[in-house]
Each structure stands twice: as structure tokens, then as C-alpha cells.
Amino acid sequence: MSSKVRDTKFDFVKHRNKFFAISLALIVLGGLAIAIFGLNLGIDFSSGSRVDLQSDSKLTTEEVSQEFDDLGFAPESVTLAGGGDMAVAAFKNELGKDEIAKIKDHFTELYGAEPNISTVSPDVAVDLAKNAFIALTIASVGIILYVAIRFEWLQGVAAIVALFHDAFFIIAVFSILQIEVNITFIAAVLTIVGYSINDTIVTFDRIRENMKFEKKVKTFEDVARVVNKSLVQTLARSINTVLTVVFAAAALTIFGGEAIRPFAIALLIGLVAGTYSSLFIASQLWAVWKGKQLKKKKFTPAESEV
Amino acid sequence: MVKKGRIVAFFLIVLLLGGLIGTTVMGVTKDIKLGLDLQGGFEVLYEVEPAQEGQELSQDLLNSTVSALYKRINVLGVSEPRITIEGDDRIRVQLAGVKDQNQARELLSTQAELTFRTTDDEEKMSGADLKEGAAKVVFDNNQPVVQVTLKKPEQFANITREISQLPPPENRLVIWLDYEEGDSYKEEVTKPADEQKFISDPAVNEVLSQNTVIISGPPFQLEEAENLQDLLNAGSLPVKLDEIYSTSVGAQFGEQSLDKTVMAGFIGIGLIFLFMLFYYRLPGAIAVVTLSVYIYLILVVFNWMHAVLTLPGIAALILGVGMAVDANIITYERIKEELRSGKSVMSAFKAGGRRSFTTIFDANITTLIAAGVLFAYGTSSVKGFAVMLITSIVVSFLTAVWGSRILLGLWVKSRALNKKPGLFGVKESEIDEL
Numbered sequence: 255m256s257s258k259v260r261d262t263k264f265d266f267v268k269h270r271n272k273f274f275a276i277s278l279a280l281i282v283l284g285g286l287a288i289a290i291f292g293l294n295l296g297i298d299f300s301s302g303s304r305v306d307l308q309s310d311s312k313l314t315t316e317e318v319s320q321e322f323d324d325l326g327f328a329p330e331s332v333t334l335a336g337g338g339d340m341a342v343a344a345f346k347n348e349l350g351k352d353e354i355a356k357i358k359d360h361f362t363e364l365y366g367a368e369p370n371i372s373t374v375s376p377d378v379a380v381d382l383a384k385n386a387f388i389a390l391t392i393a394s395v396g397i398i399l400y401v402a403i404r405f406e407w408l409q410g411v412a413a414i415v416a417l418f419h420d421a422f423f424i425i426a427v428f429s430i431l432q433i434e435v436n437i438t439f440i441a442a443v444l445t446i447v448g449y450s451i452n453d454t455i456v457t458f459d460r461i462r463e464n465m466k467f468e469k470k471v472k473t474f475e476d477v478a479r480v481v482n483k484s485l486v487q488t489l490a491r492s493i494n495t496v497l498t499v500v501f502a503a504a505a506l507t508i509f510g511g512e513a514i515r516p517f518a519i520a521l522l523i524g525l526v527a528g529t530y531s532s533l534f535i536a537s538q539l540w541a542v543w544k545g546k547q548l549k550k551k552k553f554t555p556a557e558s559e560v
Numbered sequence: 561m562v563k564k565g566r567i568v569a570f571f572l573i574v575l576l577l578g579g580l581i582g583t584t585v586m587g588v589t590k591d592i593k594l595g596l597d598l599q600g601g602f603e604v605l606y607e608v609e610p611a612q613e614g615q616e617l618s619q620d621l622l623n624s625t626v627s628a629l630y631k632r633i634n635v636l637g638v639s640e641p642r643i644t645i646e647g648d649d650r651i652r653v654q655l656a657g658v659k660d661q662n663q664a665r666e667l668l669s670t671q672a673e674l675t676f677r678t679t680d681d682e683e684k685m686s687g688a689d690l691k692e693g694a695a696k697v698v699f700d701n702n703q704p705v706v707q708v709t710l711k712k713p714e715q716f717a718n719i720t721r722e723i724s725q726l727p728p729p730e731n732r733l734v735i736w737l738d739y740e741e742g743d744s745y746k747e748e749v750t751k752p753a754d755e756q757k758f759i760s761d762p763a764v765n766e767v768l769s770q771n772t773v774i775i776s777g778p779p780f781q782l783e784e785a786e787n788l789q790d791l792l793n794a795g796s797l798p799v800k801l802d803e804i805y806s807t808s809v810g811a812q813f814g815e816q817s818l819d820k821t822v823m824a825g826f827i828g829i830g831l832i833f834l835f836m837l838f839y840y841r842l843p844g845a846i847a848v849v850t851l852s853v854y855i856y857l858i859l860v861v862f863n864w865m866h867a868v869l870t871l872p873g874i875a876a877l878i879l880g881v882g883m884a885v886d887a888n889i890i891t892y893e894r895i896k897e898e899l900r901s902g903k904s905v906m907s908a909f910k911a912g913g914r915r916s917f918t919t920i921f922d923a924n925i926t927t928l929i930a931a932g933v934l935f936a937y938g939t940s941s942v943k944g945f946a947v948m949l950i951t952s953i954v955v956s957f958l959t960a961v962w963g964s965r966i967l968l969g970l971w972v973k974s975r976a977l978n979k980k981p982g983l984f985g986v987k988e989s990e991i992d993e994l
Binding site: 308351355359367368369372373385389392396397400401404405441444448451459488495497501502504505509 | 803810825883885
């Protein structure tokens with residue numbers, strides 16, 4: 255594989271508009287999906303209560319609903335999970351302390367396993383999402399600053415665009431597949447953000463190095479050549495690294511329990527998106543911006559018509 | 561001439577590391593504190609409200625509430641309670657591995673403010689008038705009752721004098737736990753006994769001047785009496801706590817998540833090891849050694865920090881494995897590039913190591929910035945994720961950069977690898993003529 259990779263004549267920069275178009279189309283589709291389907295918010299992000307039941311034997315929704323009915327509760331919905339020996343009951347309202355105690359006692363005795371019960375009031379959920387978003391925004395500024403010092407600020411901005419591209423992509427896929435968005439989803443998005451930055455910086459690092467060796471970088475074509483060379487040089491690393499992490503994420507998706515599955519799926523999708531954006535989006539964006547910057551420098555303001 | 565000494569040193573180091581990990585890893589994993597999502601338990605986020613009107617929620621008040629909560633949790637015998645103040649008016653309590661979740665919730669949020677009132681609900685005496693830590697369960701005709709000790713017996717004498725002079729049925733001393741504005745004795749007394757909100761209402765027929773008071777309760781079960789004793793001894797909360805978020809995980813759920821996640825983790829890491837061995841040959845084998853050391857060290861550091869392992873933490877651990885593998889891959893790819901350009905193994909190793917260092921350094925620092933911000937601004941599980949990520953980045957940097965380099969260096973400097981690029985996964989045909 256390595257010899258083939260090395261000889262790749264694939265022009266990563268020439269086809270940039272196709273890549274931008276693909277990403278743009280996916281983002282628009284993703285945006286539409288979110289607008290139409292919305293997100294399947296777990297109670298961590300909406301509000302209300304959720305009861306997870308586990309039993310030694312197979313359950314049916316009727317049976318579980320009946321049990322709740324007998325206890326004097328009316329769950330919004332009851333769904334089965336985990337091959338039929340688990341059930342999830344959702345409530346619109348927040349269950350009180352005493353109600354939780356009653357449900358716990360009843361089902362622990364009935365099914366031999368203590369249920370999970372979560373309740374959230376609306377403002378807590380909003381706070382959590384808000385905090386995560388604020389943290390992400392501040393982190394972005396910090397990363398741009400660091401990249402501006404060590405590399406150049408345009409690369410910092412390109413890295414952040416790639417980062418949000420990847421984060422948005424996961425959110426869109428969660429909307430389309432209607433996978434429940436819970437607290438571990440946040441962990442997944444954050445993991446992808448970490449991976450995406452790491453991946454992008456590695457390619458930018460090679461571009462930085464190759465730029466030093468270039469005698470003249472005056473036009474967009476020069477920039478494109480450097481970017482292409484750097485991407486080809488780091489291609490083996492990009493593919494091998496994503497392969498290893500995909501192994502880990504795939505193992506979690508297939509063998510990890512119910513609790514971690516949404517997380518593992520988000521990870522899997524995000525890793526692929528992260529590699530795609532570092533290979534096909536981030537460097538190309540930078541090349542375009544850099545080319546414009548060089549053009550501006552070349553012409554005096556009076557001559558500049560573009 | 562092959563220097564055998566260095567190769568011997570390599571195998572000695574690997575054997576030593578293997579021996580260290582093999583003999584201590586069981587102890588280390590046993591000591592790891594598991595979060596409530598992995599072993600069952602519950603978490604409650606309370607909104608704090610002042611107990612009295614006009615009281616201000618200061619940081620001091622929140623701190624004293626937290627220490628009162630710790631005292632109560634000690635009663636439950638939970639080994640690793642975590643109580644954190646969030647924002648200006650929130651307190652998060654996380655109890656992993658608690659046996660009786662219902663009892664724990666009750667014990668936590670009860671304000672435990674004992675008051676002695678007249679039948680007109682006028683407060684005569686409160687918990688502040690009792691000796692601290694002196695409540696105990698005693699038996700009265702084989703019936704468990706709670707005995708409290710007064711600070712000033714003469715105050716009690718005055719109160720009982722006043723009440724005993726009232727005509728029945730108003731000559732009663734009503735004992736409340738967590739009396740709320742609007743509660744009325746006259747209303748409660750008409751309800752059936754097990755729904756009454758006050759604890760007891762003994763009739764007072766004479767002046768009582770002893771320094772102890774017996775709360776005989778609506779006949780207590782022994783456990784109830786003990787709970788009340790513990791609550792009174794732990795002290796009342798200076799504030800009111802409202803649950804605004806709670807989550808509880810049954811022990812079986814937690815255990816299952818843990819078993820499956822650990823199993824999946826082993827499979828994933830096993831695949832990574834196989835890939836590295838297959839693709840990078842000798843350096844791949846070294847990567848397997850340093851990755852094993854990385855995972856071991858992470859667990860050791862985690863124990864040492866008294867951190868709690870949760871599902872998001874495992875996520876960060878996996879990201880850390882990814883970054884450690886990546887650091888190895890970057891270095892080895894670089895060495896391969898140098899080998900292909902026709903350099904000797906020795907100089908390819910040196911150049912590859914030097915050039916890959918800045919790459920790995922910058923990539924790690926940027927991720928560290930993100931992790932640092934998440935730590936500073938995130939709450940609960942986001943914070944837990946960040947702690948694990950920061951630890952992972954630092955440890956992976958040490959093992960994958962420094963550790964791999966030393967081990968590979970032993971081989972390279974032994975000269976056993978000279979003219980054997982195949983051991984790095986480079987074919988002779990790929991090497992450019994110089």
C-alpha cells in the first residue's frame with residue numbers, strides 16, 4: 255500500500271470545488287434534516303423523566319405499560335430495547351422523590367434489577383448544552399490563537415471551519431438516524447473535535463515544513479503545489495491513524511453495551527468526517543485564502559480590481 | 561559489528577515493564593473508582609433556596625451546606641461521595657455504589673430543622689437550642705425513641721409551664737421536622753396518623769425541668785429512629801434543597817455497561833496492536849509495548865488523582881489511545897520516508913524522530929487547549945471527560961514519543977537493523993538511489 259500511496263498523483267487541490275460542493279450539499283441536507291426531523295433529545299436535553307427497566311425475561315410494551323398503570327403512572331411512551339429484556343418509559347413531567355422511590359421498589363421486586371431513573375427540569379438541560387457550546391467557542395478562539403502563533407492565523411481559521419464541519423456532521427447524522435441525543439453524545443462530539451484538530455494540525459504542520467523549503471511561493475498555483483505535496487506525503491499517516499481509531503470505535507459499536515452505543519456510532523461517523531475534512535476541506539480552504547492573500551500583496555491597492 | 565548489549569538491554573526493559581505491569585495491574589484496576597454510570601448509584605442536582613426569608617445565598621452558606629451534606633452521607637457509608645457547588649445556587653451530589661438509593665435521597669434533601677411549636681404553630685424552640693451531636697436512640701418500654709439534650713433546661717421549663725396552663729386540647733407541645741410556612745397543626749391532626757406531617761404532639765401537664773427531651777414519634781421503627789438520630793446529629797441544613805435534575809443507575813445496568821465496554825475496549829485495542837505489528841513490523845512491536853505501558857500508566861495516574869472513571873472518561877481514554885497510536889504512526893512514517901530517500905537506518909531514525917517531534921507537539925498542544933477549556937467551563941461529565949483527556953495527552957506524549965524513541969533507539973544503535981529496512985516495512989525497491 256505504501257508504495258502506491260507514495261506515487262499517488264491525485265490532485266487534492268484541483269478538485270477542491272467538488273469537495274466544497276459535496277460538503278456544502280451535505281451540510282444543507284443535514285440542516286434540512288435537523289429542521290424537518292429535529293433531534294431525538296434524550297431527557298438530558300429536554301425535560302421530564304425517563305425510566306430504564308431491565309428484566310431477566312422478555313418484556314412487552316403492553317406489560318410494562320400495564321405495570322405503570324397499576325402503579326398510577328401514565329408514561330408518555332414505552333419502548334423496548336436491548337433485544338426485548340429492557341424497556342424505556344418516558345414521562346413528560348419530572349417525577350418526584352417519592353414517585354421515584356415507588357417505581358424503584360416496584361420494579362426492583364418485579365424484575366429483579368433496579369431500574370435507572372433520570373429527571374431533568376428544562377433550565378438544567380438548556381444550561382448543559384449552553385455550557386458545552388460556550389466552552390467549544392472559547393476553545394476555538396484559543397486554538398486559532400495558538401495556530402496563529404505557531405503557524406499562521408488563516409490556518410487556524412481553516413482548522414476551526416473543519417472542526418465545526420465535523421461537529422455539525424455528527425449532529426445531522428443523529429437527526430437523520432434519530433439516535434437519542436444524551437450526555438454521552440456531548441462526549442462524542444468533543445472527542446471528534448479533539449481528533450479533528452489533531453488531524454488537521456498534522457497536515458498543516460507538513461505544509462508549514464514544505465513552505466520553508468519552497469524558494470518562491472507567489473501565486474495560488476505555488477500554494478496548491480505545496481498543499482498537494484504535503485497531503486500526499488501525510489496520506490499514509492492519515493489513513494493508518496483513522497484506521498486504528500476506527501477499529502476502536504467499531505469494537506465499541508458492536509461489542510459495547512446499549513449505554514455506549516450512541517456514543518460509539520457518533521464516534522465512528524465523526525472519525526470518518528474528521529479525516530475527510532482534514533484531507534479535502536481544511537488545506538484546500540487555506541490554499542484558496544492564502545492565494546487571495548498573496549494576490550493582494552502583489553498588487554498595490556490602486557491596481558487591485560478583484 | 562552488532563552491539564548485543566543494547567538488544568539485551570531492550571529485552572531486559574521490556575521484561576521489567578512486563579513484570580511490573582503483570583504483577584500490579586490487578587491491584588491497580590481494583591482500586592479504580594468507578595463512576596455511578598459504571599457501578600450504579602445516583603446523582604442529584606439541587607437548586608438551593610434560602611431557608612429563611614431575607615437570607616442571602618453566600619458562598620459561605622453554600623460551603624456549610626456542602627459540609628452538612630458530607631456529614632449526612634458519612635452516615636450512609638458511601639465511600640466516594642462527590643459534592644460540588646455549581647454556579648451561584650446549585651449543588652451536585654454524586655453517590656456511586658450506594659445500596660439503598662431511596663433512603664439516601666430522603667436523607668440528603670431533608671432540611672432536618674427540628675422545631676417545637678404550640679398548637680397555634682408558634683415556634684417555641686428549635687434545633688439551635690439542642691446540644692449538638694447529642695441525639696441518640698433509647699428504648700422506652702422496648703419502643704425505640706429519640707432522646708435529645710437541651711442546651712438550657714430552664715428555657716424548656718418556661719415553655720412547658722406556659723403550655724401546661726393552657727386548657728386541653730391546646731396543652732400540647734408539637735414537634736415538627738421541617739415545618740414549612742403554611743403548615744398547620746390543627747389541620748394535620750385531623751388526618752390519619754401516618755399522613756401527619758409533624759413527628760409527635762405530647763400533652764404537657766406539668767412543668768418539665770429536665771435537660772433531655774424524648775421524641776417518641778408516631779411509634780418509630782428502629783430504622784426510622786436511627787435515621788432521625790443521624791439527621792439530628794449531622795446537623796440541619798442552613799438552606800432548602802430542591803431537586804432539579806436527578807439520574808440513577810441500577811447496579812445491574814452499571815455492571816453490564818462496564819463489562820461490555822471493557823470487553824469492547826480489549827477487542828479494539830487488540831485490533832490496533834495487530835495492525836501496528838503487521839504494518840510497521842519491529843517499530844510496530846515497540847508501539848505495542850509503549851501503548852501497553854500507556855494504558856497501564858493512565859490507570860495508575862487515574863488512581864493517584866482519585867479521579868472517577870465514567871463512560872465519558874472511557875471515551876477520552878480511547879481518544880488518548882488514538883493520539884498515542886498517531887504519535888507512533890507519525891514517527892514511523894517519517895522514518896520510512898527518510899529510509900526511502902536513501903538514508904541509513906541510523907540517520908533516518910534521527911531525522912525522522914526530530915522532524916516528527918514538532919508535528920506531534922503542535923497536534924497535542926492544540927488538543928490540550930481544547931481539553932483545558934472544556935475543563936474550565938464544562939460541568940460534571942464534560943469536566944470528567946476533560947480531566948481524562950488531559951491526563952491521556954500528557955501520558956501518551958511521554959510514552960509514545962519518549963518511550964518509543966528510547967526503545968527503538970536501543971535497536972538502531974545496536975546496529976542490528978543496519979541495511980534491514982524491511983524491518984520498518986520499507987521494501988528495497990522503494991528506496992531512492994542517492
